[in-house]
Every structure is written in structure tokens, then in C-alpha cells.
Amino acid sequence: MATKYDVFEIVYRNRALLKPIEVVKKLNKDEREYPVIHRHLRELVNEKLLIKKKKGFQAYISKKSELLYNLIFYCIKNGINYNLILDKNFAQFISLSLQKEEINSKNIRLNPRTIKKYVDILDRYGMILIISEKPLRAKIFHNILLNNLLIYFGYKHSVITESSKTYIPEIKKELKIYRKLKKKDESKYQKIGDEFEISFIYHSLSLEGNPITLPDTIKILKDKLIPANLNTGDVDEIRNYQEAMLQMLKDTNERKPLSLQLVLDYHKTAMRHRSYLAGSIRTIPVHIKGNPDFKTTSPGKIMEELEKLFDKYNEFIKRKNVPFEELLRFAVYFHNEFQHIHPFEDGNSRITRLITFHLLQSLDIPILDIPFGLLDEYLNCTKGSKNREDIKLYQNLQKIILFNLKKINKRFNS
DSSP states (O other), rough: OHHHHHHHHHHHHHHHOOOHHHHHTTTOOGGGGHHHHHHHHHHEEETSSSETTTTEEEESSSSHHHHHHHHHHHHHHHOOHHHHHHHHHHHHHHHHHSSSEETTTTTSSSOHHHHHHHHHHHHHTTEEEEEEETTTTTOOOHHHHHHHOOOOOOOOOOOOOOOOOOOHHHHHHHHHHHHHHHOHHHHHHHHHHHHHHHHOOOOOHHHHOOOOOOOHHHHHHHHHOOOOOHHHHHHHHHHHHHHHHHHHHHHHHOOOOOOOOHHHHHHHHHHHGGGGTTTTOOOOOBBBTTTOOOOOOOOOGHHHHHHHHHHHHHHHHHOOSHHHHHHHHHHHHHHHHHHHOOSSSOOHHHHHHHHHHHHHHTTOOOOOOGGGHHHHHHHTTTTOOOOOOHHHHHHHHHHHHHHHHHHHHHHHHH
């Protein structure tokens, strides 16, 4: 059955006047739903989200209606059911939760079934790290979607974003479980990896501005269908990155160490849709769009800096019994050093993620995706930062790793 927000989305997107029966048809609903849809239209008028005229209903253009439509559009793009989150009580729960470093059954005083319902919604869309289910202990990720949800429902909110909280003990515990399960059933791990693959490709390229939605990415990569009206270059970008990712996973399975040539090969595959720069070190200066403070290596020093980085990499991977904390610090250093060298004219960040995942996978630390809820934080402490943020990325990477381990181990046991 159509909801109030389904009706709003159709009318706002259409812009022109729509009669109630036209709204029914555009929603592909049976005419028996006419009374319900007409009631929603009147309710939206009362909320000053729509206006009623003689010939029908249309959007009331205001900051409130624009914010609501942008929330709905953002949800659709990311494969999120907006009807689940557009709820004032849910927003209140988010407002309270974001003011705490972690939530548990003691500091969030709601009916346990209500808490479970809200936690399940957040978990479904990668916006929460569930450290423990019984007793509940969880960290909700602050991102632009939840921020705008709170603004829409009028909640003034403070958010704990800076934290020195460590998840190393939990990661070590989950790593032991993961390695035991993987050893027992390697083929199941491969299937689990396939489940994460499309999500990572979508998340990684959405950070680079690819406009294709998650539902359409699934159609392209899983169903092998290309939806109408998509830009060919955007589709090719998705397919090429999938091919580069699959090659990276194959290389880590075969214990093939990283090398500059291997990185060039990944770039050549991932950027095949821009053949004139694919697999080639840049010869011109580059800048991060929208962030002039992000410093990149000058063209004449790129090879020298890359050689230094890979010398350190080769020294590091030869070491035995390296403490986990040191492994993680090196991964952070490697990620940020490569990104600041910025060796390519385009495609640097997606390749940085790919080779950082290679490094961690080769150390048997699985990262198969960056969860949706951590994308904004990840971006802010990498190419969105004014200064190099190794400490913040170290904190961010802990949450990403623990999130992945929790999800993988849960899939193993399902």
C-alpha cells in the first residue's frame, strides 16, 4: 500500500499538477487505493508539503519540502527504504543515540522490541556497528543521511564524532573466529565475498561521483542488465572497477605481493573507459576537486616517492609476527602515502582503496566493503581533509574492519 512519502515523492518529482487518479496510476496502484492516496494528498497539503489547486495537487516549494525530497532521493540512490527511516520516533532515537559514544540497553530507555526494530533498520543499511547483541552494545555512525533526518524532524542535536575509542580487542576476538571458520569452509568465504562485491563497487565509485544508483548497479553487475538512459561511460566505469577488484582478490588468494607494475595493471583495468590515461603515471600537476589544501606530489618526484613507498612495503611484508596494531598503522600509512603521492591523472582514490584492501587481505584481515554509514567519515579523513589524518583514519579503519568481521562471521554461521 502506498505511503504518504510515496505520494509526496511522485508529486514533487513530477512538478506539474496531478489529479489524485493520476497519482494512483503513476504509483502503479490499483484504483481501490484511491481513497488512501487521496487522504495522503490532503495530509501533505496540511503539512505544507503540497498545495491543492482546481486541477490537482503539486509540490509546495520550500526548504522543508526540498529537504524531504532530497532525503527520499538519497535513500533511493543508496537502496534504502525511506519509509523505514522517515519516522519522528526513529529520528528521536537517532538524536539520543548520537549523543553517546556507544548505545546499550541502559543508556537508551526504550522498549527492548522498539530498540531492536530500530537497530535492525540501521544494521540492514550499514549505519551501525553492533559490537554485542546480548547485552546490546553498539555504535551508530553519524552521516549526512541521519544528520538531515534529524534536521527534517526538528531535532537539535549534538554528535560525538571525535573519539579515541579502540576496537582492537574486539577485532582480535573476531579475527580468531573468522580464521577458524574460513579454514573450515574456504568455499563459503568465497560466496560471502561475492555478496559484498557489488556493495563495495557502488560505495567506492559513489565517492568518486559516479551517479548510478545502488539498485541500478545491482542490475548491471548481478542481473547483467543495463537500465535505460544510463551514461555508457558511467556503466563502463562500474564494470571496469569490478574487473580490477576481482583481479585484486585473485592476486591476494594466490599470495601475490603488491608491486608498482601490479598497481599500474589495476589502474589500467579500472580506468579502461579513459584509455588515454589508464595505467600511466601522470606528467601534469593535479588537485583534489573542492579541496585545495590537499597536497599532492609534483610530477617529477612521483617515481622517487613510489619507489620509497614500495621499498617500505616490501620490508614490512617480510616481517613475521607483527602486532596487529602495527599492521593497522602501516595500512593507514600506506593508504595515505599513496593517496598523497596521487600518481595518476584520475582514479587515484579508488586504486588506493583497492591496494589497501590487497595489503590487509594478504595479511588475512578481510575488508570486503566500506559500510554506507562510514563513507562520510572515511572521506572526511582522507581526500576530504585539509591535513593528513593518519590518526583519524586509524580509528575509522578499526570500525570498518570490525564491521566486516562481524558481518562475515554472521554469514558463516547463518
